[in-house]
Amino acid sequence: MKRKAHTALIIAGHGSTQNPDSSAPTWDHAEEIRRRGIFQEVHCAFWKEEPGFRQILNSVDAAEIYIVPNFISEGYFTKTVIPREFELTGEITRAGGRTIKYCEPVGSHPGMTQLLLARAEAIAPGVPKEQTTLFIVGHGTDLNENSAVAAKREVEAIEKCGIYEEVKNAYMEEAPLIAEWDTLSTQPNVVVVPFFIADGLHSYEDIPMLLGIADKSPGALSAAQQTVFSKNPYQMRGKTLYYASSIGTAPGFADTILDQVTEFDGKFGA
Amino acid sequence: MKKDLNAALSEWLGEEGGRIGEVAIRRLGDAWMLCHVDDVSSAVLETSTRWEDARAIANYDDKGGYRPLKTAPNLAHGWLLKLGDVAALRFALDYLYPGMLGMWAAQMRGSFSPVNLRDTLNRQTGMYRVTQKITDEQADDLTGRMCNSKNGCLKSILWKIADDRALTTLPPAKFDLSFTPSNSLPLICQEACNLLVAEARKVVKASDPSKPE
Numbered sequence: 001m002k003r004k005a006h007t008a009l010i011i012a013g014h015g016s017t018q019n020p021d022s023s024a025p026t027w028d029h030a031e032e033i034r035r036r037g038i039f040q041e042v043h044c045a046f047w048k049e050e051p052g053f054r055q056i057l058n059s060v061d062a063a064e065i066y067i068v069p070n071f072i073s074e075g076y077f078t079k080t081v082i083p084r085e086f087e088l089t090g091e092i093t094r095a096g097g098r099t100i101k102y103c104e105p106v107g108s109h110p111g112m113t114q115l116l117l118a119r120a121e122a123i124a125p126g127v128p129k130e131q132t133t134l135f136i137v138g139h140g141t142d143l144n145e146n147s148a149v150a151a152k153r154e155v156e157a158i159e160k161c162g163i164y165e166e167v168k169n170a171y172m173e174e175a176p177l178i179a180e181w182d183t184l185s186t187q188p189n190v191v192v193v194p195f196f197i198a199d200g201l202h203s204y205e206d207i208p209m210l211l212g213i214a215d216k217s218p219g220a221l222s223a224a225q226q227t228v229f230s231k232n233p234y235q236m237r238g239k240t241l242y243y244a245s246s247i248g249t250a251p252g253f254a255d256t257i258l259d260q261v262t263e264f265d266g267k268f269g270a
Numbered sequence: 271m272k273k274d275l276n277a278a279l280s281e282w283l284g285e286e287g288g289r290i291g292e293v294a295i296r297r298l299g300d301a302w303m304l305c306h307v308d309d310v311s312s313a314v315l316e317t318s319t320r321w322e323d324a325r326a327i328a329n330y331d332d333k334g335g336y337r338p339l340k341t342a343p344n345l346a347h348g349w350l351l352k353l354g355d356v357a358a359l360r361f362a363l364d365y366l367y368p369g370m371l372g373m374w375a376a377q378m379r380g381s382f383s384p385v386n387l388r389d390t391l392n393r394q395t396g397m398y399r400v401t402q403k404i405t406d407e408q409a410d411d412l413t414g415r416m417c418n419s420k421n422g423c424l425k426s427i428l429w430k431i432a433d434d435r436a437l438t439t440l441p442p443a444k445f446d447l448s449f450t451p452s453n454s455l456p457l458i459c460q461e462a463c464n465l466l467v468a469e470a471r472k473v474v475k476a477s478d479p480s481k482p483e
Contacts, residue, residue, distance in 0.1 A: 017338040017465060020329045031322060034361075043364075048464055050340055051369030055460065058382075059364070059372025061274040080395060096381075 001038050001258045008041040008062035009033065011257060012053060012082055013070040014197070015046030022198045023049050025249045026070045032254040039066075047077065053085035057098075065100045068260045072107035072197050072248070073150035091268060101268070103260040107150050107197070111256045112247070113157040119250050120164075120191045123232060124242040133166040133185035134158065135192045137178050137207060140171030148174075151195045164191075172206060179210040182237035190241045197248035204228050204245075212236060213243060275375050279363075280356040282455070290455040291367055291424050292345040295359070302359040304351040304366075315350035324351060324362035339465055340368055341424045341457050373458040377447075384428040385461035387413075394467065401470040406435050408473050414439025416466055417459070425459035426450065 011030050016022035026044050034042040045056035057065075067086065069078045082088070086100065093100040106112075120134050136158070138151035151169050159167045165187050170178035181190055192211065194203045208214035213234050234241040247253075273281075282288070287296040294310050296303045304324075309315055331337055331344040345366070353359050363371055376382040387409055391401045404412070409431050417423045418440060426447050430436045436445075443449040450456045462470075 017468065019336055027325060049338065049368075050463070051364075051372070052464060054385075055369040055373060057372075058376040059275065059369055076396060084393065084395070 001036075001262060003037070004039050004064075004261075006062055007039050007064045007066065008043065008060045009039045009257075009261065010043045010045055010056055010060070010065060010067045011070050012067055013044060013046050014077065015049030016200065017048050019200065021204075022200050025198050025246075025253065028249075028251075029070070029254040029257055032251070033258065038258070047081060047085075053082060057086070060098075063098050065098060066103055066261050066264065067100060068103045068257050069105040070197055070248070070253075070257070071105040072195060073146040074105055074108060075146050078105050091264075101264055103264045106248075106253065106256050106260060107147075107195075109256050109259050109263070110157075111252075111259055113154055113161070115250050115252050115256065116154055116158060116193055116195075116247055117161065117163065118252065119193050119244050119247055123193070123229075123244040124189065124191045127189050127191070127240075127242070129164045131187050132164055132189040132191055133168060133187040134164045135168050135170045135178065135181060135185075135190065137170050137172070137192060137194045139196075139202065140174035147195070154195065172202065172210060177210070178207060179212075181211060181241070182239055185239065188239055190239050191244070192241065193244045194246045196246040199246045199249055202246075208243065211241065211243060213241065275371055276356050276360050278375060278378070279360060279371060286453070288453045288455065289451075290363065290370065291341060291457055292343065293363070293366055295363075298352070300355065302351075302353045302356070304353065304359070304362060305349060306345055306347045309347055309350070312348075314348075316348055317350045317352060319352050319354070321351065321353055321358040321361040321365075323349075324365035327351075328365045328368075339423055339463070340366065341370070343419065343421065343424050367457065370457050371455070373460060374455050376460075377456070377458060382458075382460065384430075386430050386432050387462050388432045390429075390462045390467065391470065398467055398471055400474050401467055403474045403478075404470045406431050408477070409470065410437055410439050412469055412473055413437050413462075413466065416469055417444075419444065423459070425457040427459045429459065429461055 011026050013023055013026035023046055030042050030044045040062050041060060043056055043059060045051050045053050069082055071078050088102050091102050136151050136155050138147050140148055155167050155169045168184060170176050172178060176184055194207055196203055208228050214228060229245045232242045283295060285297055289295060289307055292307050293304055294307045305315060327346055327349050328340050329337060330346060332346050351362055353362060394401055417427060427445050447456050
């Protein structure tokens with residue numbers, strides 16, 4: 001990506017008051033982008049952590065600012081909370097001598113499909129794909145969020161690639177339930193990739209319990225220890241199961257954040 | 271051209287260094303050394319030269335518990351960061367005290383406007399909209415419990431509940447930046463944080479248990 005000398009990037013994430021895992025990928029991606037020296041400044045801001053959406057602009061020197069929401073889909077946070085807290089008036093906001101450019105959320109980028117495929121390959125290398133079911137797991141029943149829509153879109157895109165014998169959506173709280181992965185799958189190998197922005201309670205506790213690979217809560221430290229992801233494959237229910245960490249932790253996510261900036265420039269001009 | 275934040279930070283620290291919150295900042299030639307203020311004389315500190323390591327230092331207290339509020343008075347001990355330039359120093363401080371250098375810069379620029387609690391709560395939507403029902407007395411009591419400098423938060427509060435309703439449950443020094451020692455960068459609270467808003471929701475819900483979650 002071409003250098004943007006007098007420009008700042010703010011990656012806007014959700015964050016958590018319970019554990020550092022929610023914001024960790026956002027910080028990781030910011031550090032990676034910072035190392036590339038593309039922007040004059042790279043910042044993170046969060047809804048549930050500091051620095052908050054309301055305070056981060058005080059830390060920005062540059063007059064031109066891109067905000068990329070590190071969210072899996074458009075919804076309440078990208079449509080209501082972030083615009084309200086940053087006092088945005090549209091895709092481009094000019095106020096106080098600054099120009100703020102509000103990009104699409106990371107999860108909406110078409111590059112997500114390749115990231116999901118790469119993660120599935122990395123977690124189950126050499127496993128015959130013509131004998132494999134790939135599950136993309138979303139939360140389901142999210143109020144005001146379109147994460148299920150985004151997950152369905154990704155399944156359709158992966159199906160079109162014709163790489164896996166079977167590609168399916170599954171959810172934690174609505175049908176088709178990921179808890180029924182063995183009956184939903186017709187193939188002997190099963191790869192499960194959570195379609196979340198970070199590893200948190202859902203990916204290191206809730207989904208493992210639904211899959212049957214964890215009997216009880218392994219505790220808050222398990223995400224950092226990556227224990228649930230390091231025991232692949234799991235032989236159970238007559239199948240071989242591979243469980244990946246959330247797609248948002250993929251290193252390639254940093255590129256997708258930058259791609260959203262490029263998309264914005266293509267649409268509205270640099 | 272206006273001075274950028276890194277330049278302002280470097281100038282403020284000068285040759286002597288200073289402190290911010292519980293962090294001591296000392297200069298060693300061109301390098302910067304950061305540690306817990308209690309550890310300045312300690313000879314046995316775990317040393318790192320990577321500003322990125324400030325993230326893990328900020329995230330956990332001495333007992334390994336997660337610190338959702340980085341300005342809580344429970345910064346871990348036993349570490350030393352040796353950083354090569356002011357840019358690295360800034361990155362580390364942005365992990366240790368997120369947003370606080372920006373708040374200091376805004377205060378110096380005069381582009382700083384505190385937001386009263388009522389305005390913060392009236393802006394809430396979704397699950398936090400209900401916080402608008404908190405009474406002044408409940409808000410005052412909650413802030414006294416959550417934001418006190420002893421075991422809550424080290425920031426100086428510059429907002430009120432409303433223009434005509436000040437906070438009464440914390441000492442006057444909590445609301446006055448002039449009490450910040452001259453060798454310290456201030457920790458400024460411009461507006462109630464999300465943690466306080468989330469607790470306000472619990473207070474409202476607890477006082478009206480008939481309301482569903």
